[in-house]
Structures are given as structure tokens and as C-alpha cells.
Amino acid sequence: GSLDIINSEIVDNWTQVEDYNSAAEGGAIFADGAAQVTMVHSTAVGNQAKNDITQSNGNGGAFWVEASSTALYVLNSIVWGNSATGNEGMIKSFSGTTVQFNKSGLQESPSSGTGNVISDPEFVSEDEDNYRLANDSPLLGIGAAANSGFTGDDKIPSTDKSGNARPGSGGGNPDPGAYENNLSVSPVPAAPTWVSPTDSALVTGNAQARLRWTKHPETDISKYRIYYGTSSGSTENYTDVSGRSDTTETLT
Secondary structure, three states: OEEEEEOOEEEOOEEEEOOOOOOEEOOOEEEOOOOEEEEEOOEEEOOEEEEOOOHHHEEOOOEEEOOOOOEEEEEOOEEEOOEEOOOOOOEEEOOOOEEEEEOOEEOOOOOOOOOOEEOOOOEEEHHHOEEEEOOOOOOOOOOOOOOOOOOOHHHOOOEOOOOOEOOOOOOOOOOOOOOOOOOOOOOOOOOOEEOOHHHOOOOOOOOOEEEEEOOOOOOOOOEEEEEOOOOOOOOOOEEEEEOOOOEEEEEO
């Protein structure tokens, strides 16, 4: 048979056994018997496969795909923070099965697929179970459009789990996961990098830090704001750098 999972959240489920010989299989989804599972615009977070006696027998924190001709297709989705007591925290699959991850935000690199981003999705608040993408998420706009050549792209919905339009008002491609952000690209510039170790404030006796960043792709950027301090944590100290061009700034 077949199963379509669309605009869904699969969060904090456990498959748990306490036995020397049994296996904990697939914290979120267990697919077997030549089934075809298609997961589109969904979010699988914090699921676990646990065997507390024989830890190596807990695998597939998110997915377990077993038996020849069984298939799992994951498109425009987010798979993050799933775990297992064994080695396969995201997925356990067997010979003869078909598994594809495309245009998704993932916790680890998949064996097949394209256009995936392996990075913290930057949810609004994972601690409060808010799995919407924050404005600084690297996943904004990475999803595939409908009928773009991927298995499951005919199932891409025109709205998200809350009924908001996909893509958002910013246009572009949709976001992965169950919820859509209105932005098509993050307004937050790429993280700055140290130009060289000798410019770093971490060097003893050096009172300056020199930052370099690449201009943001949006064309209406008027300035960048850099917050800084002498200790970790929040700070109200900042300096503004005008313009949109590639920039190097020295803080004293």
C-alpha cells in the first residue's frame, strides 16, 4: 500500500524495547511490506529508537525502511534531532529498498537525493515546540516547486499546516517543513569570518577584532549592524556599517 504524509509534524515519539534480542525500529516511521511512503512538507523532530539493554539494537531514530521494494521519499521536509541508541540516528534502511531525500533540511547527509541542507534549521523555539522557521534559518526557500521533477512533487500543497500560502508573500520557492515563512531568503547576512588569527581579539594583548562578510543578495540593504561586547551573552553595544557591499570592519 501507500502512505502520504503532508503538512504534518511527527515530534517526540519513541520506539523503545528492553530486551537483549529485540530491536527498536523507527522512532517516527516504520515502512515494510513493499509499502511506498511519501513525506512532503513535514517535520520530523526529536524521535527516538531505543533499546536500553542492547543499545546497538536501537536504530532508525526517524525512519526504518525494511524489505525489498519498500520505498521512502522525503521531499521539502525537515528531519532534525532524531536519535537512536545504535548508530543510525536518522534512518535505517536495507538492501533492495528505495530511499530518497530531496530539497530538505536534514540532520545528516543522506545516501541519495539532491538539494538538501545539512544544518540546524533554526526553528523559532524548539524548546517551546514551535517548529516554524526563524528569519535567520538557512532553509528559507530551499524547497522544490510543484511538478519540478521530484517524486512527490505532485503532492506539494498550496498552503502550509496553518493555511498560509506556499510560497509566502516573498515569492520564490517554498520552505521545507510543515510551516511557511513569508520571507523567500533570510535577511540575516552570512556569519562573519576572522580575516586572520592575528586580527582576532582572542590573541593576547590584541585590542581589536576585524570582521569580514559577504554582501547580502537582497538589493535594498541600507546598512549592517554589528553587536559586540567583552563577554559572552547579550549586549547593547553596536556599530552600524552603511552600504551593501562586501565589507571589512575593525572593532576596537
